[in-house]
Amino acid sequence: MTDVTNGEYDAFLEALAAGEGYYRSCENGHGLLPPRRACPHCGDRNLTERDLPSAGEIVTHTTVSVPTPQFEDDAPYVTAVVDFGGVRLTGVVRGIDQTAVEIGDRVTATVESNETDGERTIVFRPAE
Numbered sequence: 001m002t003d004v005t006n007g008e009y010d011a012f013l014e015a016l017a018a019g020e021g022y023y024r025s026c027e028n029g030h031g032l033l034p035p036r037r038a039c040p041h042c043g044d045r046n047l048t049e050r051d052l053p054s055a056g057e058i059v060t061h062t063t064v065s066v067p068t069p070q071f072e073d074d075a076p077y078v079t080a081v082v083d084f085g086g087v088r089l090t091g092v093v094r095g096i097d098q099t100a101v102e103i104g105d106r107v108t109a110t111v112e113s114n115e116t117d118g119e120r121t122i123v124f125r126p127a128e
């Protein structure tokens with residue numbers, strides 16, 4: 001990855017942390033996240049920036065007990081894919097009992113540090 005794409009992803013995380021998340025939408029309505037500049041589904045490069053809805057729904061979740069080294073001290077933890085209408089985000093679920101996480105749970109996306117090395121990561125917490 002080049003510095004430019006890292007910069008775009010950092011900017012996305014900063015906006016998300018500030019409650020101003022966004023995503024990009026192609027002309028066919030597919031959602032994608034920075035730093036992508038072309039739609040992974042149809043190749044369209046004519047992208048529009050849209051506001052990320054404040055809450056989404058968990059579509060899949062997995063409990064990770066044997067993590068990658070980057071998340072060693074975080075385990076066990078739950079990762080989830082969350083559908084925000086136009087786009088899906090992947091992140092770590094916090095604030096919900098791990099055995100109680102269910103498909104359809106409403107969550108908001110934010111950015112927090114992981115326990116292992118303090119790197120920023122996308123985190124989902126229960127929506128109000």
Ligand SMILES: [Zn+2]
Nearest residue numbers: 026030039042
């Ligand atoms: Zn597309």
